[in-house]
Amino acid sequence: MEKITPHVVIIGGGFGGLMAARKLARSPVRITLIDRKNHHTFQPLLYQVATAGLSPGEIAAPLRWILRGCPNIQVLLAEVEDFDLSRRVVRLSGEEIPYDYLIVAAGASHAYFGHDEWEPFAPGLKTIEDALELRRRILLAYELAERRAANGEEELPLNFVVVGGGPTGVELAGTLAEIARRVLANEFRSIDPKRTRILLLEGGPRILPAYPEDLSQSAAGQLQRLGVEVHTSTLVTGIEPAEVRIGEARIPAAGILWAAGVAASPLGKKLGVPVDRAGRVLVNPDLSIAGHPEVFVIGDLAALKDEHGKLLPGVAPVAMQEGTATARNIQRDLQRKPRQNFHYVDKGSLATIGRAAAVADFGKFHVSGFIAWLSWLFIHIFFLIGFRNRLIVLIQWAWSYFTYERGARLITGDTRLPGWDDLESTHSERPKQRVG
């Protein structure tokens, strides 16, 4: 006997999973959305939390609040451990959830190219927790430098090294430069934050490799005007506490930020179908997987090529369109209509660099500088989930645009930094009297 209401299980409340849930909210299905966080994170603005411009609550909203008006959707906070595709169940710790349709939208994390030992010294940026950790390290570096300098000790050079010249690396580097030169400029007595060096290291021949070449050049120029040192064709060969190695060269670093590799969620491999080198699942043109038309993979976890044979990028618009397409195909199944293949409609790409600095690729039109930045600003605020957040983010940004203030500069948690601890412990053996 067939079930009357099909059960759709969605794994992941990012852009793809959330869009699929919303598009199915008025359909005759029951939906269970499972995420290991209680909130949707607006990832394109995570760098603003890492650089103290926005608070976590301004770029994230509880999934069950976003979906409160959808009585057919249940949100569960849980971590998925495995699947049994033959029995059509998802395994949580100690519990199984049966499904009729499964949408896996578990996303991606950062990867260290086989050097996981670098992670403690060069954290990446994928979650709210990551962003708070980066913020802690950046702000703490200035505090510890001030304390050393006040104590008459040799300064650790205030170098911040950003590894990876994609959109996240470019955003972080540009914003760090602004903070050093404008935000913190008058708040320290023993160090001069303007002497901060920001190094952006990119392994390939140009930054923003997914963008047209003229925009890469424009971005590099805009970064350099902000005071960022851009190094292309530069491969990192080692990362130690407070030090980056490039071949034989060693760069002392007060902070190291990882914005380079991406690895798909390990859940991809558990589906038992082929994955690519980054762990992305090879999907059919309708985003289902081989042998299981009832299982879809969308977003950063899916590997799908466009008509030119180019892999679709891991960005929010792709994930959202895939979520919509998958919801439509499930609706078409229920209506006994044939499925449609997914086609990505590229409306352009935007990368921000800093205050009034950005690049935009609208296909025929390439835009740089203030106009690109304004486009970026309004598109991002428009897409932020929840009206209250949008309003507050707009006020925060207007305020910080005119005053150069950043409102979320709190250090919470531990007040030690890797690479600075040795220093502290050496000290305690030889107390030193400060010159009164």
Add this chain to the structure above:
Amino acid sequence: MEKITPHVVIIGGGFGGLMAARKLARSPVRITLIDRKNHHTFQPLLYQVATAGLSPGEIAAPLRWILRGCPNIQVLLAEVEDFDLSRRVVRLSGEEIPYDYLIVAAGASHAYFGHDEWEPFAPGLKTIEDALELRRRILLAYELAERRAANGEEELPLNFVVVGGGPTGVELAGTLAEIARRVLANEFRSIDPKRTRILLLEGGPRILPAYPEDLSQSAAGQLQRLGVEVHTSTLVTGIEPAEVRIGEARIPAAGILWAAGVAASPLGKKLGVPVDRAGRVLVNPDLSIAGHPEVFVIGDLAALKDEHGKLLPGVAPVAMQEGTATARNIQRDLQRKPRQNFHYVDKGSLATIGRAAAVADFGKFHVSGFIAWLSWLFIHIFFLIGFRNRLIVLIQWAWSYFTYERGARLITGDTRLPGWDDLESTHSERPKQRVG
């Protein structure tokens, strides 16, 4: 040879220390303000962070940002380990800072009446980190309850127990009741948040013992109308994971919040002068300590009685007035004028209970309900440090007043709860199929 510019060292950037620093900013002194956090925390609004109404960045601001316009003030992020009053130095880890004047404003923390083993199961509320931990536990309790119920398992009763009927306990209990009945009401599918029980336990015969008796009664009535069960003359005898014991009775608890005891900073004892039972330093009428006119203790760390022999309470107005008085006495020393004794000017006390519910004691006038709440609201927003924060807090509150939304409902960090773990591990041994 005498130093030309006296060096004032202030320990603690709370209400007392910050006020002393600001009042000395235009005097011919050098000031070093030392705090183990980089930010001033507006403690009266911490309960709003714990209950997800405000983000940490909205009630805290970096000390060096607050003091950026004072070139004679240096802010250091450091933990004070000890003093050497005879040599007039403050000891940090591995470093000594000499002073001409020392103001110790290190505040207080929560105390468990000799039962420190209760702390992991019943966290208190003194810092931003504490508030985030309470928020995590409160929100997570609902998430785990929803997951259990969705899985068809027996519900752990959604009881929240607040221990201590002072202002913090009253605020927490009232706000929790509102969250359960209004904010979360429509967001869960398998549990009914309206069935949450909030228990406020007070050891003494009435809540808000520092307030006049009629206001205690009014507060208890307002709490009961919000749905809080108020239990006075009720002594907690044991706290276990997810359980509170009162004599032989055991109350299962999804969350336990500690708002009872207060202990002064351990730095008080290191000054070598008598302290009271709570560790507060007995000070002279000018707030200096016996034998050391150059050392002052102010704020929650100081024990000083008013003209009626009543100990001054540990509240922000006392600390701020003490900071001002100490700054003036240092200025009088420099001008070779005699010092003045401290006199607290009591402008009244306010305790908030929830939405449009509060009590206010203005001496002759006792006010309850909406008017008291409005007074509370405007006084607190007025005193919030920093204009941007004030504006944003006002918008957040206006928004949540009219919509019953709370904007900061993020769970960050670990997604386990003490007392719920056993459950999780029992599960994993016997997977259970949910009824599809």
